[in-house]
Amino acid sequence: MKTIKLIKSTLLALSVVAMTVSCSDFLDVNDNPNDPSISTPGLTLPVAQTDFAALNARTMTYVGQFFVYNWATPSNWSANQEFPRYNITTTFNTAIFETSYAVIFKNLTYIENYEDATGAVDYSSYKVIAKTIKGFQYQYLVDIYGDIPYTEANLRGANTTPKYDDAETVYKQVIDELTAAADLALNLPGNAENPGSQDVIFGGDMDKWAQFANSVKLRMLVRLSNTGQDAYIKGEIAKINANTAGYITEDVAANPGYSDNAEKQSPFYGYFRNPSTNSQTDRGDYTVATDFTINYLTGTADPRRERLYAPATTGGAYKGVYQSTLLPGTGFTSNDLSKVGPGLLKSHAQDQYIMLLAESKLLQAEAVQRGYIAAGSAETLYNEAIEASFTTLGVPAAVVAAQTYYAQALPNVSWASSPNKLQAISTQKWIALNGTSSIELWVEYTRTGFPVGLPIPAESGGVRPVRLLYPASEIARNSANVPTLTNQDAFTKAPFWK
């Protein structure tokens, strides 16, 4: 009797165990239902492009604007104190480094390495785009940080502590990549998939990608002007000429379909305005004009003043202020001063500029002036650049207004009246790229020293930064490789091309 009971109970017990264990797929519930495990170049491309546009539109532009003295902070805000103090530390705007790699290159590398296992579809178009955007961004990383991870970068888990490569070597390798990108764009295989509207910069127009690659490459070559490598520069320009795509013919801009929604506004616009209500953000309130820039534009009767800056809320004047944390409380509050203007803040859905036609024209003008480009007129290119700038900023009757402007017999306005043509080109660049490619202005200032007379805030150490420090994250996570710098090096260790 007892034995039977025992057997019965044991059987019952075992069956409970068996019931659970026997289902061999019981434990196979680890397929992630929240995030997909696959993507395609077409799906990942717009993410990389919008992130790239946003970093340039926001952090890089903001830092640039302060370093070239186009913006200041009003008395009623305690924000931005690191700018007038030039307090450059390892936590200063680290996004320029960190976002470039861990957000933008991350996805571009995925796109670049993607192959169709069946071989049916060719992804060369995507590789062109990935290489071109990477070239654009690597150029700034070298300009801003010097030596950077390149050959061992973007390998994710395969190399978590990439070594730092020599700045100039990286520059030249990037130049080669851009050459290859332009060539590939113009010679795509027959089965190459066109990204179409998933390319939110050129809508899949691969000729334009070749032009853009050429233009970025020209910018890098011109940057080498102080390095005594004219032969190299000319040789590389010959390669540009050889592919016959030329340079960009219109402003390069991204627009995935920016709209009046949280997170979806055009990135520069969304930096300063809230969705729906269109009210200004805090940053919109604490970002104001400098006295120097307002005075300069006023002094040269430049109608772009009304586009780059807004009249003060109180009083309606165009008024700027010096960069300081010690402004008097009266007369210098945000409403007493000019804020970011309507030529830069057009609408929630505005295109996000990446490279202006004006910049390309001025680069060409300088290349002609320096003798790197044999054909063409520097003056024509200079004037075309000013006209393009007026157009971009929405000056009424832009071309006519531009012509009126550069007809004034003022140095650095009229080509003829400018004793130093290179100074005129750089000064016009400082105006044309105000608020769109401002990081370029700071880097160019380091190279050229123009515009002349750009103030340095009184609370700083008296020297404008020439580079940024490697982020604290690199010092913590890649300490064996990251070069050691002191705070002072931000003001003394200039880029290799200076």
Add this chain to the structure above:
Amino acid sequence: MKTKLNGFLTLLLALLVQITFAQEKTVTGTVSDASGPLPGVTVIIKGTKTGTQTDFDGKYSIKAATGAVLQFSFIGMKTVDQTVGASNSINIMMQEDAQSLDEVVVTALGIKRKPKELSYAVTTLKNDDITRTKAVNTATAMVGKVSGLQINTTNNGVNPSTRVVLRGNRSLLGNNEALIVVDGFPSARGVLDRINPNDIESVTVLKGANASALYGSDATNGVIIVTTKKGKGKLSVEYSTTFQAESVAYMPEFQEKFGVGGFPDGTLYPLENVNWGPAYDGRMVDASETLNDGSVWQVPFTPIKDRNKNFFDTGSTIRHGVTLSAGDETGDFLLSLDQTNTEGVVPKDAYNRTNFRLKANKKYNKLEVGGNLSFYRSHANLVGAEAGRQDRPVYWNVINTPLHLPLDQMKNWRTGEFTRNEVSFFRFYENPYFIIDTQREYSDYNEFNVLANANYEINDWINASLNVGYTGGTSNFKRQYGAFNYAFHLDHVYSEMDAYGAKTADQITASTRVNSDFLITMKKDITPDLNAKLTLGQNMRLNTYKEVNVSGENLIIPDFYNVSTRTGDLVGSEETSNYRKLGVYADFTLGYKQYLFLSATARNDWSSTLPENNRSFFYPGVGLSFIASEALPGIVSNNGLSYLKANFNVTKTGSDPGAYATAGTFFAPVNFPYGSTAGLSQSSRDVDPNLSPEFTTSIEAGIEYGLFRNRVTGSVSVYKTNSVDQIIPVNISFASGATSSLINIGEIENLGMELDLNTKIISKGDFSWDLGLNYSGYKSEVISLSEGVNELDLGGFASAQIIAKVGEPYPLIRTTSYLRDDQGRVIVGANGDPIQDSKLQTQGKTSPDYIIGLNSSLKYKNWNLYAVMDYRTGHVFFNGLVDALEFTGLTQHSVSANRQPFVFPNSSYSDGNDGYVANTNRLTSDGGNDFWDAYNEVKENYVTDATTLKLREVLLSYNLDTEVLGKIGIENLTLGLFGRNLLTFRPKDNVYTDPEFNFTTGNAMGVGTQAQTPPTRQYGVNVTVKF
């Protein structure tokens, strides 16, 4: 039927024997305990099988011979032997078994064991230890009472959050909190914040991983086993009611010398929010904008005493609890209901909760079946944690209201002549009362817990049992943030904040947890001296979680909060998680002569979260326990040693990663899709496809002792735990194209010692004084991280991070700091200002060196005075709250030099030849806003000693005389006055807040912010009646 017949036969036989050998008589009496007659007590004649049970009134009657020994036994009571003498009446008063060293403790899986068998440290708290001062939150009531246990209340508020850690942190980034097991059911961590403390019979703390290998990986961090009460004795009804008040204990220190304004030369701007202006001088200043008709509200320019403190209300908690219970040897039940209504110290914050429990158990011969059903619901209505224009806590808005403004007269932001938003002082941040009134978050949480267990005695040495439990929880969260609008604009304003729209968000979550354990227990005496016990078990676990979020902004109808009535896109997300685990385990104990015990445990788990080929992991443990006082009775004496036990244990425990962690993924970024442009981004986390489980090895040795007839008892434990192959997303160079990589890395070692000492200092007649002391000290060291990684960022802020560093204790805080010379002096530049270091520097560790808990209980007649204190030291704390204070110019240090340039304390400057000279003459460039704003960028200035001495609990209670009460039908009536957190002593440099506070309950401990309101104290009165 067969059994009963056997019984009768035995009885008859016994009677026959008795009649033959002795003169027999009928003995009667009543058995009672402290609360009255006790039914169901087993009474047997020792050495025979003759026996009976007490009836409903505790009465019994048995035939026994003079000289026979009657044995009275009852679960939870000390067994009493009484020799039958001349009298025919024997009344017995039974004592609870709680204090006995021979008590039974509930260990893993509800297995009841005698402490002497255990080879590891265990502490048990009784209900009384937890409920004396009527804390609503069980976790907060355990502080200071158990060595090795650190409980931090990381935030104030009506429903405080806690973090419960045993023996320090082992895991760098994973969970370090103890597993909470309720009646054998491994529960979610939060259950300790939710369970009704009145339902708890005891809490057993298994401190090490040693104690808990049988629970599997969840138990690596120790286990807190909560056993709920069981109905006992005759039907009783207990009613308890508590009224508790809560008030702000202390505020950060504010400077009260200088008022509003400041740019650049101390100018007074009456409508400024920052206090960099002139010294307060009592003149009349504007407290509002000037209206178009020229009228303006003016107030004296004098700080109002306790202005900020008085913003906070006195909170109140009213609590009612009823418990109905009864039980005997064959069955029992308990029914309890508890309702708590709380109003918080933050105006309008309210919280209420309901706990219900029905527990019943019935024995049928060899089968025992029990069930335990509990229900919990709570509702909270709180001010938004991140509210208003800048998503900040309301405390920020209060601090941004200068101290000369009478906040209590500024509540009417809607229509007040000078206080409505259009004209009021509040030009940069909202009126705090606007935040309180319009920025609300409502949350509801419901939880059902069903436990069922069956136990069957297969024969006299084999036992089978099944424990199955299910918890289903759902939460509803609704955010209602009102719009900030202007009805009109003044012609001239000092400044005006931009209007913003209303927004709302909804979140629904559902979670389930199923756990089943099937156990077979075998007990066999191999020889009379050698006893073996073997438990074999199988465990199954299923967890699911689902969360859905929707939100909408710029709602189009005022005060109507539905995501459908919005402008702009609907924002939404969903998250699902599914986790399963199977385990088999064995627990074997071999006892020799009741003084030497050898135990061995082993478990194998299969986890769904590991890659298929690495899914299985095995971990064993062994232990030894030796009761010297029983093995060598000679060492025991009344004036010396009464009990001595030594134990040793080594256990390994394995853990698995979280669900879905092991596969690389893509995700749709928050800004996508843009219309028809869809996008997927690669994850920023790279995953090692060959992840293996992580293992923790714990070695523990200890002794327990009793002295002077156990008037002094105590224990000493030392332990060492090593966690290797932790599954950690290590932060990797951004230049790798990922920010973290999930890999097996490193080793962390914890070394610790725990001391417990309990003494009955005085025990004379009506008077007794018990004193308990516990000490927990531990040292952790990061032995290694991953290849090339020397430091690991665990959280915090860019300028104040919590990190782990090789060769250092864990966790450390690292902040922006000053350059220092070789003597540790701050280096100042030519302008006299301290120079900021380009690198962040480590400031100290955020876990204490040791914690000392002290509890004292004084009893005189019916009076009882009880107190608990705890002391923690050796750690530092970052007062992020100071960001708000420094920004607004409210810190005391900012007026230490009267806002004038000064020589920076303990500073030096370069002598130009690599040396430094003490700075006695270089004044700082400024002593006002500019200097202190720059000072605020250097967060080392706000890292303070986190030492605290807290008077955690005090109780004064009075038990009314039972005899008097008996006449009016009441069994017991207790009145109590209690207080919690009445006093906190802090070092002088911490003028800010409670270092226990933290911005998260995660591992990044040691960072407080203004999201935590000021520390509070609670005090109240309680009445408990038992019928």
